[in-house]
Amino acid sequence: MNKRLVAEFFGTLWLVLGGCGSAVLAATFPGVGIGFHGVALAFGLTVLTMAYAIGPTSGCHLNPAVTLGLAVGGRFPYKDVAGYWLAQVLGAVAASLILYVIATGNGSPIGGFAANGYGEHSPGRYGLGAAFLSEVVMTFFFLMVILGSTAKKAAPGFAPIAIGLCLTLIHLISIPVTNTSVNPARSTGPALFVGGWALGQLWLFWVAPLIGAAVAGWLFPKLEA
Numbered sequence: 001m002n003k004r005l006v007a008e009f010f011g012t013l014w015l016v017l018g019g020c021g022s023a024v025l026a027a028t029f030p031g032v033g034i035g036f037h038g039v040a041l042a043f044g045l046t047v048l049t050m051a052y053a054i055g056p057t058s059g060c061h062l063n064p065a066v067t068l069g070l071a072v073g074g075r076f077p078y079k080d081v082a083g084y085w086l087a088q089v090l091g092a093v094a095a096s097l098i099l100y101v102i103a104t105g106n107g108s109p110i111g112g113f114a115a116n117g118y119g120e121h122s123p124g125r126y127g128l129g130a131a132f133l134s135e136v137v138m139t140f141f142f143l144m145v146i147l148g149s150t151a152k153k154a155a156p157g158f159a160p161i162a163i164g165l166c167l168t169l170i171h172l173i174s175i176p177v178t179n180t181s182v183n184p185a186r187s188t189g190p191a192l193f194v195g196g197w198a199l200g201q202l203w204l205f206w207v208a209p210l211i212g213a214a215v216a217g218w219l220f221p222k223l224e225a
Contacts (some may be wrong), residue, residue: 004080005059005087011050014093015062016189017098019043020114023179024103036123040171043180048164055160063183064088064206065213071142072217075150077098085185092189115190115198116181116205123178131178132208138170139182139212147220181205182212 023044026034034042051060059076061067067084070076096113103110112121118131126134145166149159167182174180181187187205191198 004058005083005210007054008061008087009091009094011054011058011060012062012088012185013095013098014050015046016095016186019176019186020190021068021099021102023114024099024110036175037133037172040168040175040180043171044164044166044168048160050164051160058084060160062088062185063089064140064185065183065209066143066146068210069087069139069146069217070212071148072214072218075084075147077153081143089187089188093102093192094189096189098195100176110193112179113190113194113198114179115194116179116187117198117201118204119201121197121201122177123146123179126177128204132204134174134177135181135205135208135221136212136215138174139209140216142166142170142182143213143216144220147216151224153224178205182209184209 019039022034023036023039026032027036027039047060047062050062054060055134059077061070061084063084067076067081067088071078071081097206100110100113102115115121118126118128122131142163146159146163148154149162170181170182174182184206187202191202191205
């Protein structure tokens with residue numbers, strides 16, 4: 001179990017450092033900014049690369065919602081959920097600390113720090129209802145792809161590609177709405193450094209993804225051939 005938790009810690013660290021790091025450091029860099037399309041790709045690449053690296057060790061969840069969805073779907077023991085959640089959150093916080101040190105290395109303020117938000121803190125000024133629905137639906141489909149691509153009848157070896165591309169697509173859809181969470185750990189790390197509004201709105205980025213994941217975990221086994 002310890003090796004699995006260490007793998008989840010470093011995997012989630014890489015997810016947050018790569019995804020949020022691209023948003024904080026590279027998305028709007030003058031002249032060469034990668035924009036939100038590049039950020040979406042960065043998030044997908046972090047999952048794809050880590051799925052091959054630590055998938056055999058921990059299953060490469062990197063996300064409390066994924067862990068819950070897999071547990072509800074009968075793919076993961078409930079007794080191990082709390083340990084995975086703790087490792088994932090700690091990995092996200094460690095990544096945020098590293099990113100904070102780098103981002104402030106030229107004297108710049110951290111600004112929004114890729115934190116997730118709604119209302120005036122949504123990139124597109126989307127309200128609470130739209131943000132909540134977006135996070136539920138995006139996480140639901142993320143888990144459906146994860147459960148389907150890792151099923152026994154699925155083509156072996158291709159799951160990381162499908163999952164990574166799915167996360168990229170999710171970000172392309174929902175960055176304007178919430179900055180895209182679908183991952184409570186990813187939301188928690190930056191929120192701790194932004195404080196204030198980010199911590200006040202953090203509840204949504206736990207509740208909505210967990211609901212979407214649980215529904216997918218319940219539904220998918222009923223659809224399997």
